[in-house]
Amino acid sequence: MAPARGRASGAAPAAGHGAYARGGRSGRGLRTALVLGLVALAVVVGAAWLTRGLFAPADRPEASGEDVTFTVRPGEDLGSIAARLDERGIVASDxxxxxxxxxxxxxxxxAGDYVLRERMPAADALAVLQGRADGAAHYVLVGRGQWLDEALDALAESTGIPRAEFxxxxxxxTAYGVPAEAPSLEGWLDPGEHYPPVDAGAEDILAELVKPRLAFLEQHGVTDPAEQQRVVTVASILEAEALPKDYPRVAGVIENRLADVDAETRGLLQxxxxxxxxxxxxxxxxxSAQRADESNPYNTYQHRGLPPGPIGMPSDAAVEGALDPVPSEDLYWVTVDIATGRTEFSQTYEQHREYQEQFRRYCAQNPEICS
Structure with missing residues (x-):
């Protein structure tokens, strides 16, 4: 029987049986191929989903936990921000x-401070950081002694609002309540950290920065606009010229020089x-040519009295120093060591010249500081 089956498989079969036999085997093959194909497709699809699950970035399904504050630093890029969000556990992955x-x-x-949750989906956290959801505030820093031009540059960078709008x-x-005598907002922006909402415009931000300065003056009884302008101008000079510990004493020297119109300094602050x-x-x-230049209205070597306005943003401590000058007979001061802030005071020009010489020697030894 076995050889017969062997011969049958190797020889051409009869037409009728052979056609049926081939047809039967072909149907089973198609069904088998279809099943195998479906299995293979399922394997491929499953592998795709598995791969997607393995390599998709981890994320959180919903926000949870308490409110937290997250600070974006000026100039920080998204990669750094994402990494810090990840490190703090606010998002599941950068x-x-x-x-x-x-x-x-x-x-x-x-840049700014943002109110997030302890755990958040990445898209939700990003929406807050980009101002597309509640909880966003810009971080704005006005530096002590900063000039208005520098402050407006910093505001534009921190908020993303064009400098032209500021x-x-x-x-x-005067739209912000500063004295009519003020030539600009120089001196009137409050130094320190501020957190305006991200939807605040340039006018709103400047208004919020001026309010603390006006309020501080009023708290100290300075309500007359002309006196406010004078105090802020003196304070701005103190901020530029002295350390906080010396503010009151330098303020006293400034008052002495302003009153000395007919004597040695002739009312020149210099x-x-x-x-x-x-x-x-x-x-x-x-x-020396710049010292002699009368076209510079802020040249206090050539023009008597205070300059036309403040020369920077004074701190509250400088304003307090301007309001409480220390009485003395001093007419001169000079900082002889920029690194330590050591300042020498004198009543005569002869003594002052000796201290000036100390300053010149200091600058000769430290040109990178004085240049």
């Missing part, structure tokens, strides 16, 4: 934040920082 930014089509995040908003300083402010440069020294 890659989820980057993926959410790509999906949103927006990668920029402004220039337009600052064009009329303050280097005012000259350099008028020149628009932050150097500690200037040329």
């Amino acid at each position: 890659r989820a934040v980057l993926a959410a930014a790509e999906e949103a089509g927006e990668t920029s995040v402004g 220039d337009a908003a600052a064009a009329d300083p 303050v280097d920082s005012t000259v350099n402010y008028g020149l628009g440069r932050r150097n500690l020294q200037f040329t």
Whole structure:
């Protein structure tokens, strides 16, 4: 029987049986191939989902936990922000934040303090950071002694609002309640950290920065606009010229010189920082030609009295120093060591010249500081 089966499989079968036999085997083969194909497809699809699950960035399904404050630093890029969100556990992975930014089509995040939850989906956290959800506030820093031009640059960088909008908003300083005598908002922005909402415009932000300065003056009984302007101008000179511990004493010297119109100083303050402010440069020294230049309205070597306005943003401590000058007979002061802030006071020009010589020697030894 076995050889017969062998011959049958090897020889051409009869037409009728052979056609049926081949047809039967072909149907089973198609069904088998279909089953195998479906199995293979399922394997491929499953592998795809498995791969997607393995390589997709980890994310959280919903927000939970308490409110937390997250600070974005000025100039910080999204990669750094995402990494810190991940490190703090606010998001499940930094890659989820980057993926959410790509999906949103927006990668920029402004500096500021943001109220987030302890645990959040990446897209939700990013929406807050980009101002597309509640809880966003810009971080704005106004530095002590900072010039208005520098402050507006910093505001534009921190908020993303074009500098031109801040220039337009600052064009009329009296719109913010400062004295009519003020030539600009110079001196009137409150130094320190501020957190305006991300939807605040340039005018709103400047208004919020001026309010603390006006309030501080009023708290100290300075309500007359002309006196407010005078106090802030003196305070700005103190901020530029002295350390906080010396503010009251330098303020006393300024008052002495302003009153000394018919004697040695002839009412001239002769303050280097005012000259350099008028020149628009932050150097500690200037040329003899610049000292003699009467066209510079801030040149207190040539023009008696206070300069036309403040020369920077004074701190509250400087304002207090201007309000409480220490009585003395001193007419001169000079900082002889920039690193330590050591300042020498004198009643005569002869003594002052000796201290000036100390300052010159200091600058010769430290040109990188004085240049």
